[in-house]
Amino acid sequence: MNRQELVGQIRTKKSFLCVGLDTDLKRIPEHLLENEYPVFEFNKAIIEATKEYAVAYKINIAFYEAMGPRGWISLQKTLRVIPENILTIADAKRGDIGNTADQYAKTFFQTYPFDAVTVAPYMGRDSIQPFLEYQNKWTIVLGLTSNKGSADFQMNELKNGRMTYEQVMYTTAEWGTEDNLMFVVGATKATSLTAIRAELPNHFFLIPGVGAQGGSLEDVVKNGMNEEIGLLINSSRGIIYASSGTDFAHAAQNAARKLQSQMAHYVG
């Protein structure tokens, strides 16, 4: 999916909501467990209920990987029921030397045909370049993450005066374009967003951390939005686990609709 199509979806749906499918077998309603692929059945119901309000789905690979080979089959089946005009993100945070990065890019752009994948920057350019070589695909690089541990290394100050996360984002921005590169910036770091947006006016940012992690939608919008919106705000647990009963899909729909209606103010 290219930039124009993504922005088009945002305008049409008046939404920049990304629904995170961090689907944990231990947290899905009990009545689904009798299915052959309960995680897939859960995801399918969530997608059906929220697709009107979401412009992206982010699949957190760890949760599928932990289930063994069957987890990947659930993932494959999930990917097939996501409507084509919705962006699919593999939240994988991979990063390795060139010949291995080639394999990771193949995994998430070919074996499982996602539109986008998150990558970790620690190993530098040759760990990111192979992802950028795919047409109409997006590479989403970790910038400033939403967790407590982001203070450990990302917020170290460099001799040149920049923070490590700034150096990472502004250097990486030169390796790709606004049409194939996005960055992860945590909603819990909304005050840093103003400076990041000033430096990177046109890139899309994937923003986790609204909801369960404590970030505020309003602050993110105020500090991070650009003319093409430029934001994908992810909510995982707040939507998919809105209810643990048989009404889980309906509750997820309500939670997604609520976020979308807040977003509509800003898109309109």
Place this chain on the structure above:
Amino acid sequence: MNRQELVGQIRTKKSFLCVGLDTDLKRIPEHLLENEYPVFEFNKAIIEATKEYAVAYKINIAFYEAMGPRGWISLQKTLRVIPENILTIADAKRGDIGNTADQYAKTFFQTYPFDAVTVAPYMGRDSIQPFLEYQNKWTIVLGLTSNKGSADFQMNELKNGRMTYEQVMYTTAEWGTEDNLMFVVGATKATSLTAIRAELPNHFFLIPGVGAQGGSLEDVVKNGMNEEIGLLINSSRGIIYASSGTDFAHAAQNAARKLQSQMAHYVG
């Protein structure tokens, strides 16, 4: 596998060789392709041929992941044919927020029962802690990697005078112990090893980059060895692709034996 057992294996075999199973379907001998799980058959023959000389096998997860669910079955089958007294390393370089890191730790310590897993440090302490909580397992944190891209961020100088990779290694060292934490230091960075070893006298280092990437065994030993050896030197392509013919296992055996015989000088 605990530290004492690992050091015992090194002394018994007079070897600190780790064989990297970066098995690529495109590079294995053609006659194996008729098997149901060709990658597993290849690995099985390589393991049988090299287990006398290796103290560790490192499975590069990307190559298995790229094959889809069947790749993970090949991985599972491979893990089962590695002798119990040989350390198994999942080269996965995972790293994510706490609740997701839990899942990755479960993946590589339970779903696939590896002894060790490589992790990426960018997201800080809560991305590493869940791995350290497992007993008798090893967490191997990326320090200074062997690739060209290591210069992009790892070698940035911080305001406190340290390089980023030093800050990462010396900070992370405080989160674990010498009994559950190792570091990746590329063989191509042998000159930096002296200073790293001075700061971390007792930790094991996993050293990729000897062979195909150009690092020298002699330099690594000179600068990095400690009283318990403290090194695991990985060779992947130089061993497993020593021949592309039907004699691939024999050629791999010769390549592994050659490296082991060089190592024997230093262990003895």
